[in-house]
Amino acid sequence: MIRGHLDALTPLGFVEGWCFDDEEPDRTLPVLVRSPEGEELAAGHANLFRADLANVRFGHGWCAFRLRLSLPIEDAAAMPLELCVPEHEQKIESPRVLPIRAGAEPSCNTISKVIATDPTVTGAIEQLRAYGPVLESFMTRRGIDDFIHTAYVYVLGRPVDLDGLAIYGPLLEMGALSPYGLLALLAASDEFHARPRFLAAPNSPAFVFRRS
Incomplete structure (x- = not known):
């Protein structure tokens, strides 16, 4: 079942949901x-x-939108709007008048803030926490060694070494470490902080753990 919601309009002319x-x-x-x-x-x-969607396990947290409206915000605020998924020709929510969200619009005056608006980049490893079931599925399909290798390439940008396999393989096999937990450990490592990388988001074609 497809679920969705229109949350609000914004002062600069966007609709969010x-x-x-x-x-x-x-x-x-x-x-x-x-x-x-x-x-x-x-x-x-x-x-x-x-984060609020991830906390309630809606779309693993990666299902929000912020879309530019094609008409002035005052006109949009005066009419009921409806949300649709075109590939199903399905109305997700009954038409309703949306409030204009109070408060300042998010600024994009630093590199980190610009990156935060890019859906193809993971802003922090914690944004993958709700993706645990997808990571588990990948490890089940491909095996523990392959998962560890993929995790190293994804986070550190290099193949796993023998020490990594020897340390993390038994922990994953026993369930003492979760697949997400391994990603978090690698992202917290001195090696990652010495050479930080922008990690591909789940909605990017470069996200290596997507379902085959």
Whole structure:
């Protein structure tokens, strides 16, 4: 079942919300926002991370959207809007008038803030915590050694060494360490902090743990 919600409008003319498929929560959905007459007012993908969605396990947290509206915010605030998934021609939420969210818009005046708005980049390893089931599935399909190698390449940008296999393999096999836990350990290592990398987000084609 596809679930979604229109949360609010923003002072700079965006509409915000979330949408995901219960049966395929790691799949990115295209979304449309329409007027009561069926006019397309905003379009894009539900592929941004939100911690509150991760906490309730909605789309592993990577199912939010922030879309630019094609009409002035005052006009959008005066009409009921509806959320749709075009590939299913399905209305996700009944049309309703949205509030304009109070508060300042997020700024993009530093490199880190610009990166935070990029859905293809993971801003922090904690954003993958809710992706635990996907990581578990990858390890089950490919095996523990292959998972460790992939984790090293993903986080550290290099193949695993023999010490890494010897240390982490038994811990993963016993369940003393989770697949997400290994990613977190590598991201907290001195090696990673000495040469930090931008990690591909789950909605990027470069995310190596996606389902085959």
